[in-house]
Amino acid sequence: QQQVKQSPQSLIVQKGGISIINCAYENTAFDYFPWYQQFPGKGPALLIAIRPDVSEKKEGRFTISFNKSAKQFSLHIMDSQPGDSATYFCAASMFVGDMRFGAGTRLTVKP
């Protein structure tokens, strides 16, 4: 029951480049869309989140773009750094405690 589809599975970016990860959802009842970052051996950590009434949200180098009509949202990491190398998950929920996650994107930023 994959309700959130995430791509690409893996991504390699040069230091200073832009990393872009895309997600698409099916259920129009979803009203909260977070992105999580996970390092090996750690639990996911919230990066940034958006509600469907906003088309874009920026926090530092991280930006979410949201397209409600297309049921798609994406994470942009500007000026990518080697320390950003991690697995990124998008998620969607209509009940806050119940998040449906994408399959994850393993990002590698090469120095």
Add this chain to the structure above:
Amino acid sequence: KAGVTQTPRYLIKTRGQQVTLSCSPISGHRSVSWYQQTPGQGLQFLFEYFSETQRNKGNFPGRFSGRQFSNSRSEMNVSTLELGDSALYLCASRSTGTEAFFGQGTRLTVV
């Protein structure tokens, strides 16, 4: 402020046994959600507890159960373990807002 604490960090069990995992949420947080993370299925929602009541449940068999105590600590139980239950089990705690904080997880290996 202490983060979400999950114990134990690692566990090895035999098929057919049962296991109990524990999660202590951030002080003041009343919601605890549980997730299973595997390489094949990704992050999947198990259930959420709020004020000792199960508020939402994912699509897992009845062998997976949980409870929450009056101090908001939560336990998850898996009975009659199967090899496929080997996974990282994560819990996330939340206050009244939307931001969920994950613990480091319990790595369960079923042999």
